Amino acid sequence: xxxxxxxxVATITGxxxxxxxxxxxxxxxxxxxxxxxxxxxxxxLPQLQCAQCGYAGCRPYAAAIVDDDADINLCPPxxxxxxxxxxxxxxxEPLPLADAASSVSMSSLAIIDESLCIGCGWCREVxxxxxxxxxxxxxxxxxxxxxxxxxxxxxxxxxxxxxxxAAR
Amino acid sequence: xxxxxxxxxxxxxxxxxxPGEKANSTAMGIQVVPVPAQLVxxxxxHSGNAAQPVVGIGEKxxxxxxxxxxxxxxxxxxxxxxxxxxxxxxxxxxxxxHGDPAPCIIIECxxxxxxxxxxxxxxxxxxxxxxxxxxxILQGGIVGLGGAVFPTAQKLMQANTxxxxxxxxxxxxxxxxxxxxxxxMREQAADVVKGAQILMYALGIQKCYxxxxxxxxxxxxxxxxxxxxxxxxxxxVKMVPTIYPSGGEDQLVQLVTNKEVPSGxxxxxxxxxxxxxxxxxxxxxxxxxxxxxxxxxxxVTGDGIVSPMNVLARLxxxxxxxxxxxxxxxxxAKQLIIGGPMMGKSVTTDRVPLVKATNCILVMSHLAxxxxxxxxxxxxxxxxxxxxxxxxxxxxxxxCADDEVKLREHGLIDCxxxxxxxxxxxxxIPLMASFRQAKARIRELADEKARAERARLRFEAxxxxxxxxxxxxxxxxxxxxxxxITAGPKEIQEMVERARRGKPPLExxxxxPD
Numbered sequence: 001x002x003x004x005x006x007x008x009v010a011t012i013t014g015x016x017x018x019x020x021x022x023x024x025x026x027x028x029x030x031x032x033x034x035x036x037x038x039x040x041x042x043x044x045l046p047q048l049q050c051a052q053c054g055y056a057g058c059r060p061y062a063a064a065i066v067d068d069d070a071d072i073n074l075c076p077p078x079x080x081x082x083x084x085x086x087x088x089x090x091x092x093e094p095l096p097l098a099d100a101a102s103s104v105s106m107s108s109l110a111i112i113d114e115s116l117c118i119g120c121g122w123c124r125e126v127x128x129x130x131x132x133x134x135x136x137x138x139x140x141x142x143x144x145x146x147x148x149x150x151x152x153x154x155x156x157x158x159x160x161x162x163x164x165x166a167a168r
Numbered sequence: 169x170x171x172x173x174x175x176x177x178x179x180x181x182x183x184x185x186x187p188g189e190k191a192n193s194t195a196m197g198i199q200v201v202p203v204p205a206q207l208v209x210x211x212x213x214h215s216g217n218a219a220q221p222v223v224g225i226g227e228k229x230x231x232x233x234x235x236x237x238x239x240x241x242x243x244x245x246x247x248x249x250x251x252x253x254x255x256x257x258x259x260x261x262x263x264x265x266h267g268d269p270a271p272c273i274i275i276e277c278x279x280x281x282x283x284x285x286x287x288x289x290x291x292x293x294x295x296x297x298x299x300x301x302x303x304x305i306l307q308g309g310i311v312g313l314g315g316a317v318f319p320t321a322q323k324l325m326q327a328n329t330x331x332x333x334x335x336x337x338x339x340x341x342x343x344x345x346x347x348x349x350x351x352x353m354r355e356q357a358a359d360v361v362k363g364a365q366i367l368m369y370a371l372g373i374q375k376c377y378x379x380x381x382x383x384x385x386x387x388x389x390x391x392x393x394x395x396x397x398x399x400x401x402x403x404x405v406k407m408v409p410t411i412y413p414s415g416g417e418d419q420l421v422q423l424v425t426n427k428e429v430p431s432g433x434x435x436x437x438x439x440x441x442x443x444x445x446x447x448x449x450x451x452x453x454x455x456x457x458x459x460x461x462x463x464x465x466x467x468v469t470g471d472g473i474v475s476p477m478n479v480l481a482r483l484x485x486x487x488x489x490x491x492x493x494x495x496x497x498x499x500x501a502k503q504l505i506i507g508g509p510m511m512g513k514s515v516t517t518d519r520v521p522l523v524k525a526t527n528c529i530l531v532m533s534h535l536a537x538x539x540x541x542x543x544x545x546x547x548x549x550x551x552x553x554x555x556x557x558x559x560x561x562x563x564x565x566x567x568c569a570d571d572e573v574k575l576r577e578h579g580l581i582d583c584x585x586x587x588x589x590x591x592x593x594x595x596x597i598p599l600m601a602s603f604r605q606a607k608a609r610i611r612e613l614a615d616e617k618a619r620a621e622r623a624r625l626r627f628e629a630x631x632x633x634x635x636x637x638x639x640x641x642x643x644x645x646x647x648x649x650x651x652x653i654t655a656g657p658k659e660i661q662e663m664v665e666r667a668r669r670g671k672p673p674l675e676x677x678x679x680x681p682d
Contacts, residue, residue, distance in 0.1 A: 042624070046620060047620035047621070047623040047627070048623065049623060058627065106616055106619060128627050128630065129623050129626040129627050130626055130630050146622070146623070148619075148623045
């Protein structure tokens with residue numbers, strides 16, 4: 001009888017050991033799942049990179065949401081729809097928007113008044129999607145196709161030569 | 169020879185038998201509208217990119233001269249329809265935008281109607297290599313004249329990469345009132361079949377069906393006669409039943425070949441290429457007679473027109489002049505529609521010019537009365553008549569709820585906007601309008617999504633670049649720090665000497681934030 005118990009114990013231990021090794025190997029060597037929760041959350045955000053949530057861009061905000069550092073209602077351009085979708089994805093309570101008053105949207109576009117531009121390059125520095133181009137001390141301009149309308153450059157301009165227009 | 173009755177037709181789903189209303193405009197032959205005082209030629213008379221003007225203001229142009237060239241992979245050139253002087257390139261109301269302005273070239277005609285000499289003599293198309301034949305068709309500014317105005321050369325080029333069985337010549341004008349293709353086939357049947365021969369040569373196929381509706385006996389007869397005269401056994405005239413919308417590309421393919429074009433696909437997916445009869449005639453006139461697409465047959469009709477007729481008019485002729493040629497408006501005229509009553513566009517002004525897409529100028533005496541919309545009673549009539557077998561009543565709910573996923577699942581993209589569902593709905597629900605809106609909304613969302621994706625990638629690239637820069641700076645600082653820590657007495661001595669020699673201090677460089 002003891003032998004059969006020993007055999008059973010040895011078999012189970014063997015299986016446990018083997019699968020433990022296999023899983024350990026897999027988790028170390030195989031690439032991690034790319035479609036992580038942060039990516040899923042990031043997917044739902046409007047990608048304006050406007051930083052109105054207080055984070056540097058949509059992805060950092062997504063990471064903060066997943067880490068439970070931030071609420072899901074901090075994205076004004078995304079609006080209630082985004083909050084609702086985030087709530088559904090993360091199984092949280094949909095909250096009212098923290099700061100509802102926001103004109104920022106994908107349908108607006110920054111325009112540099114080129115006669116006023118002094119070429120300081122500050123706007124180029126803050127643009128989250130590299131949509132502003134120009135050489136130092138020369139006129140800068142907005143690449144309309146790439147501009148997300150985040151308005152970050154507007155307040156940064158020292159001569160106040162950037163305005164927003166309705167684009168699309 | 170009478171065309172043989174055809175029993176081997178496929179079945180069209182749904183559809184409606186609408187009153188034809190075509191007798192008025194087919195009573196007399198095609199009348200030629202005189203050259204107007206001014207021609208307005210929009211740069212976008214085709215689907216794809218707008219053509220680029222190649223003439224300047226004040227320049228003299230001749231009839232048939234290239235005035236705007238094709239731009240990019242999907243585009244078509246525009247030619248001057250008569251001789252004269254370019255007076256402006258400016259915004260002008262166009263029918264494509266319901267009477268809102270779009271860029272146009274405006275020519276003041278000199279009345280001489282002088283044609284430009286041919287750049288190269290007309291050579292038989294059989295002696296041309298395929299590539300240059302297609303290129304030549306492109307240069308003729310020829311587009312699909314059925315209404316979609318897709319550039320013909322590009323359609324042929326795309327089709328040439330696929331295995332094809334047959335060419336389908338669309339002589340089915342299923343919308344009420346329109347009769348321009350009917351008249352064209354009656355009067356220029358030879359041009360149409362010769363054009364079809366060129367198209368078959370360009371596609372390298374040996375079969376061509378010419379589909380004509382059963383309510384056009386004269387056109388059927390004339391086309392059959394033209395075929396007999398030409399003695400080309402590769403072409404067959406097929407009589408199809410008069411049901412709206414049997415003239416839609418996919419519907420016609422199903423009727424004639426009994427093959428269903430897959431959802432989201434093209435007729436080429438089932439081995440067919442559909443071309444309008446007018447397009448075939450235009451191809452013939454350009455390839456064999458050297459006349460680019462500068463005029464077209466169009467129907468002027470409706471109970472708001474004094475004498476309805478079909479006219480041959482230069483492209484760019486203002487609609488007002490064509491209407492005046494047809495006797496003008498009656499007192500009862502209320503609404504001007506470019507196109508047919510089902511799928512046409514209501515325009516706000518008759519200053520719009522005739523363009524390649526204009527197959528009908530319809531003036532109605534009554535506006536469609538706005539009937540009270542009532543709740544859907546789920547009678548299912550709309551589903552019965554839908555030619556693409558959709559469930560309009562379901563789609564309507566999803567369109568109201570803006571449910572993009574469900575709309576896709578239920579095949580909204582396959583809706584051809586024929587308007588059959590609208591006509592039969594006993595509750596007068598504006599189904600087609602809501603589908604058009606929903607389609608636009610889906611396109612907008614897809615566009616937004618693509619832009620968001622691009623913004624995401626650019627943001628991530630920028631973040632990565634900044635991290636690398638930061639890392640580099642830190643490494644440099646660390647290295648300097650290490651150098652300072654490991655500096656021995658020798659290096660310190662050197663530094664002191666450098667200072668003693670009185671080396672001028674480094675000039676301050678201006679440093680921007682970058």
